[in-house]
Amino acid sequence: MIIAVSGTPGVGKTTVAKLLAKKLGYAYVDLREFALKHGVGEMKGDELEVEVDELAYYVEKKLKDKNVVLDGHLSHLMPADQVIILRAHPKLIGERLKERGYSEEKIAENVEAELVDVCLLEAIEENENIIEVDTTDKSPEEVVNEILDILNKGIKRRIGIVDWTKFYDEIVPYLKLGGDEEWV
Ligand SMILES: Nc1ncnc2c1ncn2[C@@H]1O[C@H](COP(=O)(O)OP(=O)(O)OP(=O)(O)O)[C@@H](O)[C@H]1O
Numbered sequence: 603m604i605i606a607v608s609g610t611p612g613v614g615k616t617t618v619a620k621l622l623a624k625k626l627g628y629a630y631v632d633l634r635e636f637a638l639k640h641g642v643g644e645m646k647g648d649e650l651e652v653e654v655d656e657l658a659y660y661v662e663k664k665l666k667d668k669n670v671v672l673d674g675h676l677s678h679l680m681p682a683d684q685v686i687i688l689r690a691h692p693k694l695i696g697e698r699l700k701e702r703g704y705s706e707e708k709i710a711e712n713v714e715a716e717l718v719d720v721c722l723l724e725a726i727e728e729n730e731n732i733i734e735v736d737t738t739d740k741s742p743e744e745v746v747n748e749i750l751d752i753l754n755k756g757i758k759r760r761i762g763i764v765d766w767t768k769f770y771d772e773i774v775p776y777l778k779l780g781g782d783e784e785w786v
Contacts, residue, residue, distance in 0.1 A: 604682040606680055606684070608675060610695055612695045614742065631670045640660045662681045666681070683731065685728075685731060690737045692769070733753075733759070733760045734763050
């Protein structure tokens, strides 16, 4: 069984995926390292640009019959049996990425992606089995226990649990609004 753990950068995918794999006794697979290992994608500066279909082909071929937790911000586009989309208050994403030294532009891009549910919407296009978990104010342990609880109940789909637009005023400072052009 392939369980994909996805979400906006900084949401906690790696932390949660490793712990989830440990508790389930599954192998942990970092999708970026998996791509590199199989020669998928091209390095553009620090970033690895991959062809999603090519990566999905290798995931299907190499991991299909294994018990793995797949970690990566493209994992929701892979042929997984179960997708977990982690969510966090966009302000938290902004603070974590600021701490990592990301540029204002990169922070704004990711905060906005979390605000408007980009990962979730992409996942819905690809997979029926999606569980969304709000990690805000929870420890990684609590998040993993929540995931295990849902899976143990046989629930495969639980979406629409957060609406960050309610907190728009708190999120605005992290966004780059208006661009360079003046409104006339
Ligand atoms: N409930 C939580 N779940 C997961 N991570 C949490 C939680 N609370 C705090 N954190 C912290 O948030 C940070 C998330 O970092 P992590 O590398 O796991 O995110 P990521 O989504 O994998 O990022 P990236 O996509 O950039 O690799 C870690 O420092 C982690 O300790």
